[in-house]
Amino acid sequence: xxxxxxxxxxxxxxxxxxxxxxxxxxxxxxxxxxxxxxxxxxxxxxxxxxxxxxxxxxxxxxxxxxxxxxxxxxxxxxxxxxxxxxxxxxxxxxxxxxxxxxxxxxxxxxxxxxxxxxxxxxxxxx
Numbered sequence: 661x662x663x664x665x666x667x668x669x670x671x672x673x674x675x676x677x678x679x680x681x682x683x684x685x686x687x688x689x690x691x692x693x694x695x696x697x698x699x700x701x702x703x704x705x706x707x708x709x710x711x712x713x714x715x716x717x718x719x720x721x722x723x724x725x726x727x728x729x730x731x732x733x734x735x736x737x738x739x740x741x742x743x744x745x746x747x748x749x750x751x752x753x754x755x756x757x758x759x760x761x762x763x764x765x766x767x768x769x770x771x772x773x774x775x776x777x778x779x780x781x782x783x784x785x786x
Contacts, residue, residue, distance in 0.1 A: 664707040665727055668719030669775045672699055674748060675710045678774050681743040683708075686729060686736055686781070721776035728780040734758075734767040737781040741769040748774040758785065 669675035676699045680690045683701055691699040691710070698711040708727075713719050731737040734756075741756050749771040756769035765785035772778055 662706050664709060666698075666709040666711055667727065667773070667775070667777045668713045669710045669773075670712070670719045671774065672697055672710055672712060674774050675699070678744065678747045678749055679708075679710060681747040682740050682749070682771070682779075682781075683729070685739040685743040686731055719775045721772070721778060726770075726778045726780050728782045731767070731769075731781040731783040734783055734785075737767055737769045737783050740781040741771060744771040744773075744779075752778060756781075 672693075676691050676693070679699070679701065684690065688701055688703065691701045693699050696711075698709055701708045729740070731740060738756055741751070745751060751770065752772050753768075753770040757767065759766050759768055763784075767783040767785055769781045770778065771780075
């Protein structure tokens with residue numbers, strides 16, 4: 661459905677360290693910085709990117725926005741969360757764990773990145 665998702669960052673390099681760690685915990689390669697100073701993480705299904713806002717204003721999080729990353733199991737989601745805390749992120753919402761939803765059981769872990777963007781690791785429990 662999506663070609664890419666891009667979030668704003670006040671410090672792209674600090675955000676790259678954070679995202680390299682959390683996405684690395686999910687098995688993804690480190691981000692690549694392009695000529696414009698943006699950082700991209702490429703997968704077969706699309707790309708995730710970090711950039712300074714092009715309007716020159718400070719980056720800020722979207723109130724009500726969450727970007728979810730797929731985790732293969734609960735251990736991967738826990739490793740993702742731990743890597744985020746160790747690399748400048750902050751925990752938000754409940755602690756990582758199992759939650760019931762209308763679509764079944766989900767294992768969820770939530771963080772805020774160094775610029776305040778809310779992100780999640782999600783594993784669909786079978």
